[in-house]
Amino acid sequence: MTLKLHHLNASRSQRIVWLLLELGVPHEIIHHKRNETTRLAPPDLMKIHPLGKSPLLEHDGVVIAETGAIAQYLLAKFDPAHRLHPETDSPDFPRYLEWIHSAEGAAFLPSLLTLYLGLAGAMDGPVGHRTEQEREKAANHIEVHLSQNAYFAGSQFTAADCLMGFQIVTAKAQGALANRPATSAWLDKVTARDAYKAMLAVGV
Ligand SMILES: N[C@@H](CCC(=O)N[C@@H](CS)C(=O)NCC(=O)O)C(=O)O
CATH class of the missing domain: 3.40.30.10 (Glutaredoxin)
Known part of the structure; x- marks a missing residue:
């Protein structure tokens, strides 16, 4: 091995x-x-x-x-x-790349900060409020995208879904999926996969 x-x-x-x-x-x-x-x-x-x-x-x-x-x-x-990844000349390739990187970038950072600020009891201060705004913005962007696409890279399941999965599970635990039906439906769909x-x- x-x-x-x-x-x-x-x-x-x-x-x-x-x-x-x-x-x-x-x-x-x-x-x-x-x-x-x-x-x-x-x-x-x-x-x-x-x-x-x-x-x-x-x-x-x-x-x-x-x-x-x-x-x-x-x-x-x-x-x-x-x-599990589109060819470079596929129309899905740019979106795929964007979400692969968003999983450690724009989509994930506000959730991570929420965790750390929460542990420090600082979510009620100005940094916490700003973090909350960024988390909402990221969650809204994901919700709109998933209401228009079956998966993160388009119509096919790809590695972008595996990478974004942890972010969405974290967001759900932080209560960010309430009233986000497309994101919730995506989560139900991918968590039903055998893998x-x-x-x-x-x-x-
Ligand atoms: N940007 C890195 C982050 C890696 C990272 O921070 N991993 C965390 C797990 S969620 C870790 O190992 N934390 C334990 C530690 O820092 O001691 C990646 O995408 O792999």
């Missing part, structure tokens, strides 16, 4: 578990557990990569960090038929 994923519990690494299962590529998952108090990754992850964060992919002795880079790497190597259920069984 040459493909290894370093997976941290309760983390965005589950997007890559899901993607690997959708691809059907043989792989090994190495489980790492967050410190119960600090919620940080265990120090042994730093032996794999200096940032010590998850996901980390190891393939033939090469280590790759960053969810988007890992996804693009896996698709380039293991999806020659473009089952998504298999990802949950792996242990998120």
